[in-house]
Amino acid sequence: MTYVIAQPCVDVKDKACVDECPVDCIYEGKRMLYIHPDECVDCGACEPVCPTEAIFYEDDVPEEQTRYTAINAEFFSELGAPGGAARSDFAGQDHPDITALPEGLNA
Amino acid sequence: MNTDSTSTVALGLPTLRGTDGVPTLAEHELLTGKDFTSDQEVRWCPGCGDYAVLKAVQGFLPELNIRRENVVFISGIGCSSRFPYYLDTYGMHSIHGRAPSIATGLATAREDLHVFVVTGDGDALSIGGNHLIHALRRNVNMTILLFNNRIYGLTKGQYSPTSETGKVTKTSPMGSLDHPFNPVSLALGAEATFVARTIDSDRKHLTSVLTAAAAHRGTSLVEIYQNCPIFNDGAFDAIKSPDTKADAIIPLVHGEPITFGPRNPDTGLGDKALIRTTTGAIEVVPVADIATEAILIHDAHNPDPSTAFAISRLTDAGYLHQSPIGIFRQVERPTYDDEARAQVRTAQGDNPTDAKARLQALINGNDTWTV
Numbered sequence: 120m121t122y123v124i125a126q127p128c129v130d131v132k133d134k135a136c137v138d139e140c141p142v143d144c145i146y147e148g149k150r151m152l153y154i155h156p157d158e159c160v161d162c163g164a165c166e167p168v169c170p171t172e173a174i175f176y177e178d179d180v181p182e183e184q185t186r187y188t189a190i191n192a193e194f195f196s197e198l199g200a201p202g203g204a205a206r207s208d209f210a211g212q213d214h215p216d217i218t219a220l221p222e223g224l225n226a
Numbered sequence: 227m228n229t230d231s232t233s234t235v236a237l238g239l240p241t242l243r244g245t246d247g248v249p250t251l252a253e254h255e256l257l258t259g260k261d262f263t264s265d266q267e268v269r270w271c272p273g274c275g276d277y278a279v280l281k282a283v284q285g286f287l288p289e290l291n292i293r294r295e296n297v298v299f300i301s302g303i304g305c306s307s308r309f310p311y312y313l314d315t316y317g318m319h320s321i322h323g324r325a326p327s328i329a330t331g332l333a334t335a336r337e338d339l340h341v342f343v344v345t346g347d348g349d350a351l352s353i354g355g356n357h358l359i360h361a362l363r364r365n366v367n368m369t370i371l372l373f374n375n376r377i378y379g380l381t382k383g384q385y386s387p388t389s390e391t392g393k394v395t396k397t398s399p400m401g402s403l404d405h406p407f408n409p410v411s412l413a414l415g416a417e418a419t420f421v422a423r424t425i426d427s428d429r430k431h432l433t434s435v436l437t438a439a440a441a442h443r444g445t446s447l448v449e450i451y452q453n454c455p456i457f458n459d460g461a462f463d464a465i466k467s468p469d470t471k472a473d474a475i476i477p478l479v480h481g482e483p484i485t486f487g488p489r490n491p492d493t494g495l496g497d498k499a500l501i502r503t504t505t506g507a508i509e510v511v512p513v514a515d516i517a518t519e520a521i522l523i524h525d526a527h528n529p530d531p532s533t534a535f536a537i538s539r540l541t542d543a544g545y546l547h548q549s550p551i552g553i554f555r556q557v558e559r560p561t562y563d564d565e566a567r568a569q570v571r572t573a574q575g576d577n578p579t580d581a582k583a584r585l586q587a588l589i590n591g592n593d594t595w596t597v
Contacts, residue, residue, distance in 0.1 A: 141453060142278050142427050158429070160281040164273030164455065202430060205468045 121156035125187040127173035136165035143203040149213045153194040247337040257288040264314045275426035275452035282432045302349035306373035309344040323354020326361035334563040343370040351387040362418040364562035365444040375454040383457035390544045410538040413447045420446035422553040478552030483521040508536040526556045
C-alpha cells in the first residue's frame with residue numbers, strides 16, 4: 120500500500136507534504152508531485168497538510184482519479200528507487216498522462 | 227562430573243552459527259513483504275518513525291529465508307510494542323519491560339524459532355532495565371529492536387530514560403534532572419555480543435544492520451533512533467537533515483578508518499577523524515592535522531569492548547548533534563539457550579533411569595540437613 124498524489128496537485132505543487140514526509144519519498148515533477156510507492160511507509164503525515172487535498176491513501180483514491188495510483192508508480196518505472204528526493208532532480212519530467220493534461224486544470 | 231558447589235566446568239566454544247536450528251524455506255518457496263503484512267490497520271500517529279521501521283522489517287524478513295511460522299515478535303508496552311499486530315508472524319504483546327525475559331524462555335524452549343524483541347527506550351531501559359541487561363549478559367539468541375524516541379509517547383509526552391537533562395515535559399515542567407542513558411554504552415557495559423545503532427528514516431542502513439543482527443547468534447541489540455512527531459519532534463533533526471548530517475553522523479564500518487564530515491572525493495575520507503590519544507581515550511581531530519595511519523580503524527570483532535565503549539561516548543547526551551551510527555560490536559560467545567539445551571541433553575543422556583526415578587533421587591539427595 121502507499122499514499123497517492125492525485126489531480127488537485129497538478130500545476131499547484133504547494134510542497135507542504137515534502138517537508139512533512141519523514142522518509143523523503145515525495146518527488147517533484149514538472150507539473151505535479153509524485154509519491155514513490157516502494158519508498159512510502161504509509162505513515163500518513165502528508166495527507167492532512169496538503170492544502171488542495173490531493174493526497175489519498177491508495178484504497179481511498181476517488182473513483183474518477185484512480186488512474187493516479189498507476190501514474191505515481193509509473194513515474195518511477197524508469198527512475199527506479201532513488202532513495203530520497205533531496206538528492207534527486209526530476210523537476211523537468213512528468214508522467215506522459217500529466218504532460219498531456221490541458222493548462223489551467225486547477226486554476 | 228564434579229558437582230562440588232564451588233567448581234566450574236568448561237562449556238566449550240560455540241559450534242552453532244546464525245539461525246542454525248530454524249527450518250529454512252523449501253527451494254521453490256518465496257516470500258515477500260506482503261506475506262509478512264497482517265490484516266490489521268496500522269495505528270500510529272501520522273509521520274511516526276515506527277512506520278518506516280515496520281516497512282523496513284517487512285521488507286527484510288523474506289530475506290531471512292525462514293518460514294513465517296518460525297518467526298516470533300515479542301514486545302513490551304509502548305507505541306513501538308504495537309509492532310507484533312502488524313506482522314503476519316507469531317507474536318506477543320507482553321508485559322511492560324518483560325519482553326526480553328519472555329523471549330529468553332521462548333528461545334531456550336524452542337530452538338526452531340527466530341525470536342525478535344521490539345521495545346522502546348522507556349520499556350527497555352526504565353521499566354525493564356534489569357531484564358534487558360541480564361538478557362544481554364546471558365547472550366540469549368534474540369534480536370532486540372530498541373526504538374529510541376527519547377520520550378514516553380504512548381502516555382503523551384513524559385521524559386524518558388534517554389531524554390536529555392533539562393528537558394521540559396509534562397512531568398518535568400522545570401526541566402528533567404535525570405542524566406540520560408546511552409543505550410549503546412549500556413549494552414556494551416553489559417558485554418552484549420552484538421550492539422548497533424541505526425536511524426528510522428535510513429532504510430538502507432536500517433535494513434543492513436537488521437540483517438546482520440538477525441544473522442548473529444546470541445543477543446543482538448539494535449538501537450533505532452526514531453522520531454516521535456507529536457511529543458518529541460525534531461529530536462534527531464541534526465542527524466537527518468541533508469545540510470547537517472555529514473557532520474553529525476560518525477559512520478562505523480568494520481575494517482574502515484573512522485572519519486566523518488564532508489568527504490574528500492580523492493581519499494574518500496571525511497574532514498574529521500577519530501584517533502586514540504596517548505591516554506587511551508578517543509578524540510575527534512581534523513583529518514588535515516594528522517597522518518592517515520593515525521586514524522582509528524573500526525574493529526567490531528574486537529573481543530575487548532573498551533574501544534567500542536569509548537566510541538559510544540561520542541554520542542551527545544544533550545540535544546543530538548553528533549552520534550556514531552553502525553555496528554559497534556559483533557563478537558562470538560556461547561549463547562545461553564544453546565548451552566542450556568546441551569546441559570539438558572547431557573543430564574538426560576548420563577542417566578538411564580526414567581524421569582520420575584531421577585526426580586526422586588534428587589529429592590533423596592545427600593545434601594540435606596536437620597534444623
